[in-house]
Amino acid sequence: MKHAVCSALVVCLLSVAPESYAQTTGAPPPDPKPILPFGKVDFSGLLDGYYSLNFNHPKSGINQLRNFDIDANSFALNMGKFTMEQAADPLGFRVDVGFGKAFDVFHATELAGGRFMNNIMQAYVSAKAGSKLKLDFGKFYTSAGAEVTETHLNWNYSRALLYANGPYYHFGVRATAPLHKNFTAGVQLLNGWNNIKDNNTGKTIGLTSAVTTSKVTWSNTYLVGPEKTDTNEGYRHFYDTVLLLTPHEKFSAYMNFDYGVDRVVGGQNNEFLGIGFAARMAATKTIAFSPRFEWYSDRQGFITGTAQQIKEFTFTGEKRWNDYFVTRLEFRRDWSNQPFFFRGNDPASAKSQTTLLAGMMVHFGPRR
DSSP, X not given: OHHHHHHHHHHHXXXXXXXXXXXXXXXXXXXXXXXXXXXXXXXEEEEEEEEEEETTOOTTXXXXXXXXXXXXXEEEEEEEEXXXXXXXXXXXXXXXXXXXXXHHHHTTTOSXXXXXXXXXXXXXXXXXXXXXXXEEEEEXXXXXXXXXXXXXXXXXXXXXXXXXXXXXXXXXXXXXXXXXXTEEEEEEEESOSSOSSOSSSOOEEEEEEEEEOSSEEEEEXXXXXXXXXXXXXXEEEEEEEEEEEEEETTEEEEEEEEEEEEOOTTSOOEEEEEEEEEEEEESSSSEEEEEEEEEEEETTSTTTSSOEEEEEEEEEEEEEOSSSEEEEEXXXXXXXXXXXXXXXTEEEEESEEEEEEEEEEEEEXXXX
């Protein structure tokens, strides 16, 4: 009898203990709210270098009509870049800092001056207003063009003529919003092209749009505003359109068209336009080939310094060794209807320029 009573008492205590423990300890406290309305910050980086052989062997050591791969017959560091980014929720930011030849070319026309500013490619804050509208303020890449600043995100190593001769970045404010599941529109108020500090009191207006489906993306950018120093007269108009086709996971292609006019009060307007085609064909999961062809007309020499028509053909072979390491071997030929290119010691003596380039990129970042 005594043993039976003890056994019953133990069973009762065991059955009550968990409930009593939960009542005395209570639920764990909620996680404290962050002091600032920022979430997880993503970090990424890129180390990008190349060797370029110019068969004209220019004494200047420069590959003409290029923007980043400008060093001829030499090893060069294109860029070392580090990025911190937080998507707006509701606030966010992005900062791209680094060094290398690309940073020098990127800021070649910058009026703000200072070595420190030239080491910052992007720096802007973002905010979401409601569920759709996104605002960015600061310095950011242009919306125009089929290519971007980071080499490993493009199909070819060298940048197209349309990229090299267009805007790289702007300083100001931009707003974008999806108006439909397949259509996004935006408006921008900017200091101008490729400058933080404005060179006049006027502002450049930017209008953007993108139509996106599973296999087709059509993007448009229109920029208009005064770009001349110390005057708001003579507006520059620039229109860029990109049609990207992805009919198959192993094949993609794009068409890029640009038209620009820089109006001159009391003089001849400066017109420049061009069209480019490129494709990417994946032979395997790690090997791809990308041809590109462009035609560009600088009618008054406003962009290149010489009134000319230019063509370029590029063929790039790519090997992706893993998620972080990419190598490319690239053949490119540029030719003009004018003697524009350096050959040896003679400037503006050749109508063509042929280069062979080997590039290497190491990058890291969050997997999407």
